[in-house]
Amino acid sequence: xxxxxxxxxxxxxxxxxxxxxxxxxxxxxxxxxxxxxxxxxxxxxxxxxxxxxxxxxxxxxxxxxxxxxxxxxxxxxxxxxxxxxxxxxxxxxxxxxxxxxxxxxxxxxxxxxxxxxxxxxxxxxxxxxxxxxxxxxxxxxxxxxxxxxxxxxxxxxxxxxxxxxxxxxxxxxxxxxxxxxxxxxxxxxxxxxxxxxxxxxxxxxxxxxxxxxxxxxxxxxxxxxxxxxxxxxxxxxxxxxxxxxxxxxxxxxxxxxxxxxxxxxxxxxxxxxxxx
Amino acid sequence: xxxxxxxxxxxxxxxxxxxxxxxxxxxxxxxxxxxxxxxxxxxxxxxxxxxxxxxxxxxxxxxxxxxxxxxxxxxxxxxxxxxxxxxxxxxxxxxxxxxxxxxxxxxxxxxxxxxxxxxxxxxxxxxxxxxxxxxxxxxxxxxxxxxxxxxxxxxxxxxxxxxxxxxxxxxxxxxxxxxxxxxxxxxxxxxxxxxxxxxxxxxxxxxxxxxxxxxxxxxxxxxxxxxxxxxxxxxxxxxxxxxxxxxxxxxxxxxxxxxxxxxxxxxxxxxxxxxxxxxxxxxxxxxxxx
Amino acid sequence: xxxxxxxxxxxxxxxxxxxxxxxxxxxxxxxxxxxxxxxxxxxxxxxxxxxxxxxxxxxxxxxxxxxxxxxxxxxxxxxxxxxxxxxxxxxxxxxxxxxxxxxxxxxxxxxxxxxxxxxxxxxxxxxxxxxxxxxxxxxxxxxxxxxxxxxxxxxxxxxxxxxxxxxxxxxxxxxxxxxxxxxxxxxxxxxxxxxxxxxxxxxxxxxxxxxxxxxxxxxxxxxxxxxxxxxxxxxxxxxxxxxxxxxxxxxxxxxxxxxxxxxxxxxxxxxxxxxxxxxxxxxxxxxxxxxxxxxxxxxxxxxxxxxxxxxxxxxxxxxxxxxxxxxxxxxxxxxxxxxxxxxxxxxxxxxxxx
Numbered sequence: 045x046x047x048x049x050x051x052x053x054x055x056x057x058x059x060x061x062x063x064x065x066x067x068x069x070x071x072x073x074x075x076x077x078x079x080x081x082x083x084x085x086x087x088x089x090x091x092x093x094x095x096x097x098x099x100x101x102x103x104x105x106x107x108x109x110x111x112x113x114x115x116x117x118x119x120x121x122x123x124x125x126x127x128x129x130x131x132x133x134x135x136x137x138x139x140x141x142x143x144x145x146x147x148x149x150x151x152x153x154x155x156x157x158x159x160x161x162x163x164x165x166x167x168x169x170x171x172x173x174x175x176x177x178x179x180x181x182x183x184x185x186x187x188x189x190x191x192x193x194x195x196x197x198x199x200x201x202x203x204x205x206x207x208x209x210x211x212x213x214x215x216x217x218x219x220x221x222x223x224x225x226x227x228x229x230x231x232x233x234x235x236x237x238x239x240x241x242x243x244x245x246x247x248x249x250x251x252x253x254x255x256x257x258x259x260x261x262x263x264x265x266x267x268x269x270x271x272x273x274x275x276x277x278x279x280x281x282x283x284x285x286x287x288x289x290x291x292x293x294x295x296x297x298x299x300x301x302x303x304x305x306x307x308x309x310x311x312x313x314x315x316x317x318x319x320x
Numbered sequence: 321x322x323x324x325x326x327x328x329x330x331x332x333x334x335x336x337x338x339x340x341x342x343x344x345x346x347x348x349x350x351x352x353x354x355x356x357x358x359x360x361x362x363x364x365x366x367x368x369x370x371x372x373x374x375x376x377x378x379x380x381x382x383x384x385x386x387x388x389x390x391x392x393x394x395x396x397x398x399x400x401x402x403x404x405x406x407x408x409x410x411x412x413x414x415x416x417x418x419x420x421x422x423x424x425x426x427x428x429x430x431x432x433x434x435x436x437x438x439x440x441x442x443x444x445x446x447x448x449x450x451x452x453x454x455x456x457x458x459x460x461x462x463x464x465x466x467x468x469x470x471x472x473x474x475x476x477x478x479x480x481x482x483x484x485x486x487x488x489x490x491x492x493x494x495x496x497x498x499x500x501x502x503x504x505x506x507x508x509x510x511x512x513x514x515x516x517x518x519x520x521x522x523x524x525x526x527x528x529x530x531x532x533x534x535x536x537x538x539x540x541x542x543x544x545x546x547x548x549x550x551x552x553x554x555x556x557x558x559x560x561x562x563x564x565x566x567x568x569x570x571x572x573x574x575x576x577x578x579x580x581x582x583x584x585x586x587x588x589x590x591x592x593x594x595x596x597x598x599x600x601x602x603x604x605x606x607x608x609x610x
Numbered sequence: 611x612x613x614x615x616x617x618x619x620x621x622x623x624x625x626x627x628x629x630x631x632x633x634x635x636x637x638x639x640x641x642x643x644x645x646x647x648x649x650x651x652x653x654x655x656x657x658x659x660x661x662x663x664x665x666x667x668x669x670x671x672x673x674x675x676x677x678x679x680x681x682x683x684x685x686x687x688x689x690x691x692x693x694x695x696x697x698x699x700x701x702x703x704x705x706x707x708x709x710x711x712x713x714x715x716x717x718x719x720x721x722x723x724x725x726x727x728x729x730x731x732x733x734x735x736x737x738x739x740x741x742x743x744x745x746x747x748x749x750x751x752x753x754x755x756x757x758x759x760x761x762x763x764x765x766x767x768x769x770x771x772x773x774x775x776x777x778x779x780x781x782x783x784x785x786x787x788x789x790x791x792x793x794x795x796x797x798x799x800x801x802x803x804x805x806x807x808x809x810x811x812x813x814x815x816x817x818x819x820x821x822x823x824x825x826x827x828x829x830x831x832x833x834x835x836x837x838x839x840x841x842x843x844x845x846x847x848x849x850x851x852x853x854x855x856x857x858x859x860x861x862x863x864x865x866x867x868x869x870x871x872x873x874x875x876x877x878x879x880x881x882x883x884x885x886x887x888x889x890x891x892x893x894x895x896x897x898x899x900x901x902x903x904x905x906x907x908x909x910x911x912x913x914x915x916x917x918x919x920x921x922x923x924x925x926x927x928x929x930x931x932x933x934x935x936x937x938x939x940x941x942x943x944x945x946x947x948x949x950x951x952x953x954x955x956x957x958x959x960x961x962x963x964x
């Protein structure tokens with residue numbers, strides 16, 4: 045006779061098996077690509093699990109004609125500069141939205157929210173024309189400008205969420221003691237919100253790093269970023285999967301590390317506060 | 321400086337950035353859509369054609385409707401599949417314990433892969449000669465070895481669906497786990513004591529309380545599905561033929577392969593409308609919690 | 611109607627023992643209160659009876675039947691949770707009806723029984739509302755109604771009054787007392803509030819660190835505490851406790867001799883000892899007429915009594931007198947301790963000396 049207790053044990057075992065299967069499905073593709081990056085060209089075609097690993101793929105992708113090193117540099121600069129510009133601007137606005145009541149606040153916030161959901165294709169066309177006229181095509185500056193468009197809504201909402209979570213008491217005490225509002229922001233809010241700012245910064249870095257469409261259209265030679273570098277392998281397709289995998293790893297691994305750093309605030313950031 | 325002035329100054333830079341980089345291009349795009357123009361013409365964009373390009377899309381472009389169909393069916397299928405699977409996994413992982421928490425941490429990893437990267441990876445794995453999935457599924461389902469996944473229109477569609485669902489499940493699972501955690505445990509225990517078996521506890525108590533979060537998940541995923549470009553570009557580039565050409569890809573094709581900027585802008589603007597509707601509902605949820 | 615038995619029940623997480631090998635017999639229709647501070651194991655014990663936690667070892671019986679392997683839904687119990695656990699998306703009526711509905715009660719019977727339960731807790735006017743439109747006290751009554759709508763074998767209540775404000779708590783206590791008297795169902799009630807325990811219980815099990823330290827009627831717990839812990843936990847204001855030693859029948863602190871023990875005292879010599887006496891057994895008299903002379907440190911008039919506090923070196927002593935007493939701070943007074951109400955506890959172990 046199956047008692048309640050045995051049934052519960054059985055259920056638990058089934059659940060664990062299901063979870064392991066889920067994890068396998070989620071991770072196997074990633075691992076497979078990672079493996080391919082270390083394979084010789086020949087091994088890729090034979091679905092081998094055991095093989096002689098080689099680092100040759102990595103050295104080849106950094107050389108001509110792929111020149112991943114330049115693209116890596118471009119991606120890093122664009123993402124870093126975007127974050128450095130976006131975070132302070134977003135923080136200022138986020139603080140104001142959180143602590144003050146502004147006229148038209150809800151409308152402004154909705155607009156900022158809505159721009160996140162606009163498809164990139166809609167705004168890339170005017171940008172292309174404008175950049176062409178201003179000579180910003182194929183420049184890192186141009187890329188930074190468009191990435192600002194993308195990350196700003198995330199940054200504002202994420203940071204606002206963090207500031208909302210900071211108790212207002214310390215600020216009010218400081219104001220009573222005689223600090224000016226700007227001093228309060230500098231001395232009290234910024235240190236307390238620092239983890240949130242870092243999280244938002246990392247989040248925006250990841251978004252800018254992985255950005256694809258704008259980079260595809262607005263760059264051609266000099267300012268090409270890593271994800272587009274991936275597309276360049278595509279042209280000689282069928283031949284160079286191991287190289288593509290190596291490039292993929294270079295794109296992925298930094299993002300994994302960053303993602304692990306912010307995993308606790310991840311959900312809050314992506315849904316912009318709709319789910320805590 | 322008084323707070324009254326300061327607060328507007330604080331907000332101004334962000335509003336300016338958003339205005340210049342998002343709002344203005346939207347307006348400009350609308351303007352473009354009402355002017356004919358090939359990019360190569362020196363007088364581009366010149367001729368005002370009003371709503372002609374919109375009507376042209378609706379009535380004379382089967383490719384447009386193909387994209388609409390592809391996008392709509394893609395969205396419906398991926399939203400349904402991803403939500404369902406994410407819910408199952410969230411239920412599996414919601415209970416505490418080190419094992420489950422560890423697994424939750426791992427869920428972030430697939431998300432750090434951008435859709436473009438996922439596209440490439442899945443193209444690799446579904447390659448009929450040496451793809452991992454091709455081999456795996458070929459062995460599992462008789463007759464499947466002969467399928468050339470990415471050359472067959474129907475199959476290619478499903479591969480794109482699978483890749484998309486695979487990419488989004490981890491994120492949506494995490495969101496739903498957060499949602500499940502916010503449901504008071506007491507309501508579920510009370511139902512257990514009251515006499516409900518596990519499935520009734522879920523149906524009568526857990527699910528109704530999860531509905532707001534589920535709605536957020538569905539809306540979010542719908543918006544992301546409608547926008548899909550990167551994945552399609554890297555996985556199938558719209559093919560075979562235009563079997564997997566989503567609206568975003570269609571716009572890209574017309575704008576940058578055929579250089580029909582005006583037309584592409586028109587189609588792009590047509591995409592904006594369902595987005596706005598979905599954003600309205602999403603905003604409702606965000607502001608309800610404020 | 612059923613008895614509840616715990617036999618050698620332990621709940622451990624790794625090396626941490628929430629409940630440590632405890633046995634307890636609860637008679638049919640008895641109202642038993644599990645009393646103790648946070649972390650003492652009282653809620654864990656109750657959750658094991660409910661089936662929401664599994665005991666690491668030991669047996670739990672409801673009505674002579676071993677229920678360790680039964681799910682909560684099969685144990686025929688009802689429970690009131692600390693935060694009420696109401697279903698927020700259902701109306702009050704549907705909340706109360708749920709236990710009946712989910713067990714397949716014929717639809718025709720559900721309505722009348724819900725109405726009857728609602729009437730018993732005076733909720734009839736609020737049946738169509740949702741929980742979020744109710745006050746704390748009203749929600750609590752919904753939780754009660756949901757528990758009594760069936761006639762289970764056992765009622766379990768997990769600190770049901772702790773989220774109510776003070777006045778409401780007092781009136782709900784009386785209602786609970788009356789309700790339980792009418793329903794005559796075995797009840798296990800968890801609380802940290804000793805007044806609730808005193809007023810509601812047939813018997814009280816005082817718990818600390820996973821163990822039942824004393825089991826007895828409220829009078830026994832109050833008048834005959836087994837340990838220092840029990841003595842200090844029950845009673846408000848708390849029992850006065852003074853550390854010292856006994857030599858030749860005289861109790862002295864570090865300040866010197868304090869009190870001569872009566873002949874009925876259990877020991878005449880003891881090294882480390884704690885003397886206990888309740889404030890209501892200490893009366894204020896003129897200096898020299900009592901056992902102790904001291905200066906008044908504080909006077910508190912609570913309306914129904916006056917509490918006078920004095921300082922003895924590092925310790926304080928509180929005397930409770932009727933509300934007409936007039937004393938002032940820094941006044942010199944005498945205190946007389948009723949010799950029949952002195953308690954002696956062994957210092958290191960805390961056990962009562964008899």
